[in-house]
Amino acid sequence: MSDSQWRRVSPLSVVFYLAQLARAAARQIVQLTVPAAAVLAGTGGITAERVYGLGLLVAAGAVATAIARYANFRFFLGDESIVIRSGVFSRNQLNIQYDRIQAINDSQNPVYRLFNLVNLKLDTPGSAESEADLPAVSPDIAQTLRERVRAAGSARGAGAGDGAPETAQVVHSLGTLDMLRIGLSSRTVLVFLAVIPWLLDTVGERFSRQYTPEYLFNRATGAIYRTLDLSPAATLATLVVALLVVLGAVSIVAAMLRFNGYTLTQDGSSFSSRAGLLTVRSHAVATRKIQCLTLRRSMMLGLFSGTRLTAFPAASYQQEDGPFLVPFATGQQAVALARRLWGNDCRELSLTADGDYLPVDRRYKGYLFLRRGVIPAAGLGAFLLLSGDYTGGQLLAGAAAAVAWLLAVAAGAELHWRRLGIERAGDGIAVRRGLIGWQVDSFPARKVQSVEVTQTFLQRRRQLASLRLSLAQQPFLMPV
Numbered sequence: 001m002s003d004s005q006w007r008r009v010s011p012l013s014v015v016f017y018l019a020q021l022a023r024a025a026a027r028q029i030v031q032l033t034v035p036a037a038a039v040l041a042g043t044g045g046i047t048a049e050r051v052y053g054l055g056l057l058v059a060a061g062a063v064a065t066a067i068a069r070y071a072n073f074r075f076f077l078g079d080e081s082i083v084i085r086s087g088v089f090s091r092n093q094l095n096i097q098y099d100r101i102q103a104i105n106d107s108q109n110p111v112y113r114l115f116n117l118v119n120l121k122l123d124t125p126g127s128a129e130s131e132a133d134l135p136a137v138s139p140d141i142a143q144t145l146r147e148r149v150r151a152a153g154s155a156r157g158a159g160a161g162d163g164a165p166e167t168a169q170v171v172h173s174l175g176t177l178d179m180l181r182i183g184l185s186s187r188t189v190l191v192f193l194a195v196i197p198w199l200l201d202t203v204g205e206r207f208s209r210q211y212t213p214e215y216l217f218n219r220a221t222g223a224i225y226r227t228l229d230l231s232p233a234a235t236l237a238t239l240v241v242a243l244l245v246v247l248g249a250v251s252i253v254a255a256m257l258r259f260n261g262y263t264l265t266q267d268g269s270s271f272s273s274r275a276g277l278l279t280v281r282s283h284a285v286a287t288r289k290i291q292c293l294t295l296r297r298s299m300m301l302g303l304f305s306g307t308r309l310t311a312f313p314a315a316s317y318q319q320e321d322g323p324f325l326v327p328f329a330t331g332q333q334a335v336a337l338a339r340r341l342w343g344n345d346c347r348e349l350s351l352t353a354d355g356d357y358l359p360v361d362r363r364y365k366g367y368l369f370l371r372r373g374v375i376p377a378a379g380l381g382a383f384l385l386l387s388g389d390y391t392g393g394q395l396l397a398g399a400a401a402a403v404a405w406l407l408a409v410a411a412g413a414e415l416h417w418r419r420l421g422i423e424r425a426g427d428g429i430a431v432r433r434g435l436i437g438w439q440v441d442s443f444p445a446r447k448v449q450s451v452e453v454t455q456t457f458l459q460r461r462r463q464l465a466s467l468r469l470s471l472a473q474q475p476f477l478m479p480v
Helices: 013-027 029-042 048-071 110-114 139-156 176-185 188-206 213-228 232-259 299-303 331-342 363-387 392-419 457-461
Strands: 074-077 081-086 092-097 103-108 118-123 132-137 169-173 263-267 270-275 280-286 290-297 306-313 324-330 421-425 428-433 438-444 450-454 466-470 475-479
Touching: 013 029, 013 048, 013 132, 074 139, 081 132, 103 139, 103 270, 118 139, 118 280, 132 139, 169 331, 176 232, 176 299, 176 324, 270 324, 280 306, 280 324, 290 299, 290 331, 299 306, 306 331, 324 331, 331 438, 363 392, 392 428
Parallel strands: none
Antiparallel strands: 074 081, 081 092, 103 118, 103 280, 118 132, 169 263, 263 270, 270 280, 290 306, 290 438, 306 324, 421 428, 428 438, 450 466, 466 475
């Protein structure tokens, strides 16, 4: 191949390389901070000027490295493979056959959208992370690469099984109303509530005033009381409603930023999702790489009769994009999508919470009650009794709290036991669990890499055991 056949990426790929370096530094923040602090302390002490100077030096080095990586990056689209050359101090050449590429993920942030560019990630079998990246290339190159990968797959005869479409087709999409449902049923509100105290402390230290929750509560209730002339009870109710509205709005905005315009497309044996408001991301997965499918309905999702579907490829916990996600679908839609994703696998599984599940032994409830209720309550009670003197009223209150805790644990153990079950039908295995909502994990039996049976002393006496099924993605522990 001549030099004229090699292609370069856009100079804006420097932005991609800077983000890559930032993520790598964030993962190694402790390892980088301690040596830097030691160097500063050993050469004259840590001052603001020296910290800023070191920061500017690191930033300049990162920019220089990103520019050098762009200058040394080349790729070539051959008839049967893509060849990538990269490296600053050591030159690397990567040759990937088109028929080995299982998925092509792309993303487009607002800057790239202005210049009509995308980032591509190539996914191959057995790779925990993307095999190769093509930063800041034109959509035409992405389309050409997808067509060659599709042609290579067709020539090899790779298909998703009976009923798989020969051409790409949209099998699921989400609208504006679905964004509202996703936002109101997500956990973003809980994360926001967890961050608020830290944010208030930070703001208070910055402006020499402690904006504690108590301070803001008193200011808000006082303003509502003076403005609307309400009673104290009505003022409190108005404040609670206003807070819920704000948190719901934050969660809905977060859902729109991530899932706006969501579409799920099937192309033979591959599925790809595309969504995003500011940064548009495309996430693809090949059916043969899926290890486990999870259908989950939380209490909030149940209010909207919704189900979340997650496909876990091998080692998805190590991938930047994470698992493959369908954020919202009705119960029937989720089951239909799960059957599409599995293709010829797990056809006989019900894939719902109402399937024919084999329950675990009833004595498992006692085990949960003992482990989560009796032992913690007894340990905490003994510690408190030995650590101080208490009045009769305090002891009575503590006993009442312990009884309430044990009753709550007993109710939780009962619900957990009723939900827990395993289904084996044909070549598929499904595990159901849950407390208030439910979750069903399904996988083909051939995906199980190892089976481990363990017995504690009490389990041996009662002829019970724990069964651990290990997949390439995650283990499943079942008491039987």
